[in-house]
Amino acid sequence: MTARPTDDPAMFADMAGAGTGAAAGYRPERTLRLGVELRRQFKRRRTIGVFVLMAALPLILIGALQLGGTEEAEENSRVNLVDVASASGLNLTLFTLFATTGFFLVVVFALFFGDTVASEASWGSLRYALATPVPRARLLRQKWLAAFLLSVGAMVLLVAVSVVAGGIAFGFGDVQTPVGLALDQGTALVRLAGMVGYLAVHLLVVGALAFWLSTVTDAPLAAVGGAVFTTVVFAVLEQVEQLGGVRDWFPTAFNYAWTDLLQTPVDSGDLFRGVVQGLVYSAVFTALAVRHFARKDVTS
Numbered sequence: 001m002t003a004r005p006t007d008d009p010a011m012f013a014d015m016a017g018a019g020t021g022a023a024a025g026y027r028p029e030r031t032l033r034l035g036v037e038l039r040r041q042f043k044r045r046r047t048i049g050v051f052v053l054m055a056a057l058p059l060i061l062i063g064a065l066q067l068g069g070t071e072e073a074e075e076n077s078r079v080n081l082v083d084v085a086s087a088s089g090l091n092l093t094l095f096t097l098f099a100t101t102g103f104f105l106v107v108v109f110a111l112f113f114g115d116t117v118a119s120e121a122s123w124g125s126l127r128y129a130l131a132t133p134v135p136r137a138r139l140l141r142q143k144w145l146a147a148f149l150l151s152v153g154a155m156v157l158l159v160a161v162s163v164v165a166g167g168i169a170f171g172f173g174d175v176q177t178p179v180g181l182a183l184d185q186g187t188a189l190v191r192l193a194g195m196v197g198y199l200a201v202h203l204l205v206v207g208a209l210a211f212w213l214s215t216v217t218d219a220p221l222a223a224v225g226g227a228v229f230t231t232v233v234f235a236v237l238e239q240v241e242q243l244g245g246v247r248d249w250f251p252t253a254f255n256y257a258w259t260d261l262l263q264t265p266v267d268s269g270d271l272f273r274g275v276v277q278g279l280v281y282s283a284v285f286t287a288l289a290v291r292h293f294a295r296k297d298v299t300s
Contacts, residue, residue, distance in 0.1 A: 037146040046115065047150060050108055054154045057104075058096055058162040061085070062169045065092075087176040089167030090188050094175065094262070096162045097195060101255055106231050107224075108154050109203045112147040114210030114223035117293070121218040140293050144211060144286065151207055152200050159196055177262045191266075195258040198271060202258075202278040205251045206231050208285035215293040248273075251281050 041047055065086050085095035117140070175183040183191070210227035217223055234252045237243065247253055254274030260267045 034142055034145055037142045038149065041112075041116070041146050041150060046111065050111065050154055051157060054108075054158040055161050057100070057158060058092065058165050061096060061099070061162075062092065062165060066169070084176055084178050086170050088170050088173035089163050089165070090173075090175045090185065090192065092166030092170060093159055093162035093192065094195075096158065097199070098256070098259070100158070101199065101258075102235065103232075105155060105199065105203055106206050107228055109151045109207040110210040110224045110227040110231075112151045112154075113144075113207035114214045114227055115220040116143045116147045116211070117214040118217055118220040118223045136294055137290065140215075140290060144289075147207060147211065148204070151203070152196075155196060155199065155203075159192065163192075175262075181262075181264060183262070183264070191261040194261050198258045198261075198275065201275050201282075202254065205278050205281040205285070208282040208289070209251075212285045212289040212292070215289045249277075251277070253277070 084091050086092070172185070174185055175188040177183065206227050209230060210223050213223035213226045214220070217226075231252060234250045235255070238247050238250050238252055240247075254270050254277065257270035257274040260269075260271055
């Protein structure tokens with residue numbers, strides 16, 4: 001018995017695509033796969049440079065701690081960050097996160113998110129990607145996911161190198177908190193994972209803001225710089241006590257809430273507010289990016 005043409009699902013899809021003006025065999029879900037976008041982004045010099053810097057930073061901090069004022073630290077009876085940082089590899093990791101949360105990681109997230117669309121627009125390759133054709137919503141989603149994975153991957157690399165290199169330099173001992181309490185390695189590693197997860201959500205606010213600006217401008221530096229500048233301004237305003245409770249609504253309000261995971265028991269109040277705030281701000285900025293990109297003229 002001879003099968004009719006419509007008995008073949010692939011042929012039926014081709015006929016349906018032809019009926020709508022699409023080329024035969026065209027599948028929107030097969031365009032610009034995430035793995036392809038990740039490989040493209042990872043081959044760029046700025047990506048390689050960021051990852052190299054992330055791997056080198058813990059080594060630089062170890063060198064500074066090894067060379068810097070040991071005698072002065074011993075004469076100081078107070079517990080300070082340098083003493084805690086050199087207590088173990090996990091302590092070095094906590095110190096590294098604390099030192100990079102306010103600005104360094106902000107720049108990393110802003111760079112990966114702010115450069116992803118604007119750079120292609122400035123090169124003129126964005127119009128060719130959409131002419132492939134890649135649906136605009138899919139292109140934006142893949143670039144957002146790639147930027148998020150690269151940002152989190154860079155932060156995980158920073159943490160991993162800190163743990164290993166710090167352990168070799170200072171030992172793989174328990175965590176000594178600034179208030180003199182100790183956390184065993186198992187508990188500390190679980191809480192460290194929670195800290196990384198919290199920072200990934202909270203710093204996503206910076207990334208989503210940079211992503212929105214990346215769809216607004218064709219200048220990558222403007223998108224990255226705009227997101228970093230906005231974050232710095234809010235961080236400065238947060239120090240103005242006269243603003244009172246208004247500061248709790250700033251996107252930088254709970255930057256260091258992850259340090260509450262060092263407490264026993266853990267105070268989850270600021271952690272919860274930081275996560276909710278991060279998700280809300282990120283959703284708003286991402287929605288603005290989608291809205292603007294859907295109407296953007298990329299042919300000119």
